[in-house]
Amino acid sequence: MKTLEACRLYTFVDAAYLNGRAPETIAQQLCDGGSDLIQLRAKGVPQDAVRRMAEVIVSVTQRAGVCLVINDYPEIARNVGAEFCHLGQEDLGKVNGKRKITDAPLKMGISTHSPRDAQIARQAGADYLAVGPVYATGTKPGRKPVTLEYVRWAVQNVSVPWFAIGGINLANVGEVLAAGAKRICVVSAILNASDVTRECRKFREQLTS
Numbered sequence: 096m097k098t099l100e101a102c103r104l105y106t107f108v109d110a111a112y113l114n115g116r117a118p119e120t121i122a123q124q125l126c127d128g129g130s131d132l133i134q135l136r137a138k139g140v141p142q143d144a145v146r147r148m149a150e151v152i153v154s155v156t157q158r159a160g161v162c163l164v165i166n167d168y169p170e171i172a173r174n175v176g177a178e179f180c181h182l183g184q185e186d187l188g189k190v191n192g193k194r195k196i197t198d199a200p201l202k203m204g205i206s207t208h209s210p211r212d213a214q215i216a217r218q219a220g221a222d223y224l225a226v227g228p229v230y231a232t233g234t235k236p237g238r239k240p241v242t243l244e245y246v247r248w249a250v251q252n253v254s255v256p257w258f259a260i261g262g263i264n265l266a267n268v269g270e271v272l273a274a275g276a277k278r279i280c281v282v283s284a285i286l287n288a289s290d291v292t293r294e295c296r297k298f299r300e301q302l303t304s
Contacts, residue, residue, distance in 0.1 A: 096160055096178070099202070099223055102131035103302045105164075105258050105280040106295060108152060109234070110137035112286035119151040121291060126159035128285075128295025134164035134181055142168065149175045164204060173201055181205070181225070184212055206260075208241055210248055217255065224253060225280060228261020229271060234282050235261065243274040250275030268301050277302075 260280035288294035
């Protein structure tokens with residue numbers, strides 16, 4: 096497994112974009128494409144179904160040496176042996192009933208949408224931050240983009256690993272990297288591609304060029 100600091104490309108198995116495909120198949124394609132971290136996100140899916148998805152995905156990611164992140168459910172992450180859980184600002188209390196995650200037996204990522212959010216996440220003990228949405232995105236309808244201004248702020252002020260996220264595609268990833276981001280999350284631009292592995296590799300090439 097890569098260290099968190101060495102991770103550059105963070106991708107997703109998002110139930111909203113499976114379109115009938117098996118989650119473990121998508122996970123394998125993302126691994127083959129060079130993903131460093133893969134998050135299972137299944138909004139609106141019953142918790143038991145999320146656990147079953149996590150169980151089949153974790154065998155793929157562990158075999159490939161890729162870290163698995165479970166969105167929203169720390170207990171599922173712990174039970175299946177995932178390396179990370181990811182929470183929104185409003186979900187910090189899920190960990191242990193208070194806005195502090197330092198003592199949780201699981202590494203945690205936190206979504207942030209402003210410098211204040213970043214400060215709260217760091218005080219809570221987040222291992223990494225998601226910074227965004229940089230651009231408008233269908234995965235977060237109604238969420239106002241933070242623009243490249245917040246990316247530039249993160250470059251100067253965030254000491255833990257952080258990933259730019261939100262509406263990033265091959266047409267705009269260059270300006271996100273030019274703003275100083277070293278790590279990115281990509282969701283629909285990869286999952287909607289006809290060849291997930293090939294699209295993943297294109298983003299990998301952008302990050303390493």
